Amino acid sequence: MMKCIIENPTCDGYGQIKINRDTYEFCPCTDIHKAYEIYRQSGASKHLMFFPSQLQFNPNILTEHNGLIPFHELISTHNNSLAHMIKKRWHLILISDMGYGKTQYACTLLLLAAYQKYKSVFLDMRFIRDWLNDKTKKAQMEKQLSEADIIVIDDLGVENYTDFNLNNVINNIDAIIRDHTGLLIVTSNCKIADMKTAYPNGRITSALLKGDRKIYAFLEQSIRHQPTDEKIKQIP
Numbered sequence: 001m002m003k004c005i006i007e008n009p010t011c012d013g014y015g016q017i018k019i020n021r022d023t024y025e026f027c028p029c030t031d032i033h034k035a036y037e038i039y040r041q042s043g044a045s046k047h048l049m050f051f052p053s054q055l056q057f058n059p060n061i062l063t064e065h066n067g068l069i070p071f072h073e074l075i076s077t078h079n080n081s082l083a084h085m086i087k088k089r090w091h092l093i094l095i096s097d098m099g100y101g102k103t104q105y106a107c108t109l110l111l112l113a114a115y116q117k118y119k120s121v122f123l124d125m126r127f128i129r130d131w132l133n134d135k136t137k138k139a140q141m142e143k144q145l146s147e148a149d150i151i152v153i154d155d156l157g158v159e160n161y162t163d164f165n166l167n168n169v170i171n172n173i174d175a176i177i178r179d180h181t182g183l184l185i186v187t188s189n190c191k192i193a194d195m196k197t198a199y200p201n202g203r204i205t206s207a208l209l210k211g212d213r214k215i216y217a218f219l220e221q222s223i224r225h226q227p228t229d230e231k232i233k234q235i236p
């Protein structure tokens, strides 16, 4: 028998609570199952599919005005402002030198958004490249993008400049940013200034900085992927 994710003993594990022979009630875990389903449709990593309560760490994040705000506090604020940020087409720009904190942040926010039934699309550079090379995916992807409340572009700025396809990739990212009618979340290892040199014609940077945006820097490198194999911690 499947175990209920919120460990409700009366739940059958699939979200039904038997009241009597013909009557069932829904367990609150059905909303979580639904959120997982919407999250998976976005294309975001299932290894980062965590609600805030499942994340042990709480590093400080630097705001544009040099304030520090703990991860959990910021994500809760963003979660409560989703409807507004989607409607007003905000850009959230998450930058850091290394570590996975910003991508985890974006994924956890997508999961919270999925819990509120918002649709999203998670894109990384490799995905955009594959998608451009496979014309059969184009129509489906464009439909998914046009229906998305939230689009995440992960790891912007890691492109290989010698790639003959770079111009095509830039044109597409630029179009995605400009056409999107909801919340845009971008993660990058580049600082904004570096992004200006990464994209020499400045189009992507100016598209990103246009309109209402917030920039956050993930400072601490204390965030690591949860190892899937516990033994990884036992061997030096």
Ligand SMILES: [Zn+2]
Pocket (backbone or CB within 6 Å): 004, 005, 006, 007, 008, 011, 012, 013, 014, 015, 016, 027, 028, 029, 030
């Ligand atoms: Zn349940």
